[in-house]
Amino acid sequence: MSDVFGNRPEDFLNRGLKAAVGTLPVVGGPLNEFLAFVIGDPAQERRDDFMKATLERLIALEASSERLRPENLRDNEQFQATFIQAVRLATTTASAEKKKLLQNAIINSAIGHVDETVRMLFIQMLDGITPMHAVLLAFLDNPRGNPAAIRKAESISLGGALVHLIDAAFPEIQSNGELLNRVVADLNAMGLTTSSGIQVMMTGSGLLERRSTDLGRSFLAFVSDPETKSVP
Structure with missing residues (x-):
């Protein structure tokens, strides 16, 4: 054989x-x-x-x-x-x-x-893409699904930027802002997210809104674990 x-x-x-x-x-x-x-x-x-x-x-x-x-x-x-x-x-x-x-x-x-x-x-x-792209896309699709991001948003009284929620949700990438900006820009360029502006100031509730496109959500479904519905 x-x-x-x-x-x-x-x-x-x-x-x-x-x-x-x-x-x-x-x-x-x-x-x-x-x-x-x-x-x-x-x-x-x-x-x-x-x-x-x-x-x-x-x-x-x-x-x-x-x-x-x-x-x-x-x-x-x-x-x-x-x-x-x-x-x-x-x-x-x-x-x-x-x-x-x-x-x-x-x-x-x-x-x-x-x-x-x-x-x-x-x-x-x-x-x-890298696994970091997938993880950030999943986060941008549902920021409310991350407890650390919710706590950070609730602590913002006047205004904050999305990057603050990302830092709270993924402390391991705080020290590499250039890499984060590149990954977020990539997701936007591929049409998977609605914006690459993670430094724009807004209210805490606004920061928790979904930022994935319909294409981005479909891509997430394509690469997510069929049992857990999550990305590695």
Whole structure:
């Protein structure tokens, strides 16, 4: 039986690199060995680990949805396309949280149905975002769902900015304002939020209003855990 984990996209990349390196005088052999050890094997391991973990989640959830039965997955082209694309993206990240987002997208593409144009846009977005993007989008979709943000908003008497609620909800990112501004700007540029102005002053109640677009809420549903409805 042939190996179901054979002929990965990174295999072709490695072969091309090895062919180029092999033409170098003297050092070609050692560099090929270095490439195979440092990049080739780990890339295959990341891909295989991701596929196995995803299949385990699908099997565990099979009883909860008729759509997750093997015979239905076999006929679900959106699931198959998302699986193939997510596997490719999983080999390019070292983030466990990003891999979980990709797994969620695979499972949600099997359970529900998304317009194919929208699904393809979501895959493109998944390629470019970090877990921090997903966490902030979830927060901006429902600031009232974060107790720390509510307490901060209630403490504001005259006026405050959204960045103050974000700092309260995610104290670990307070020290990197430039990164926060970039992530918020990215979400707005992708059409997932209504504004990138986290420094605008307003009342405490105004700060707790939803700032995700309908597209942003749909994207959240696409990458959220189908059981907990949350992002990692």
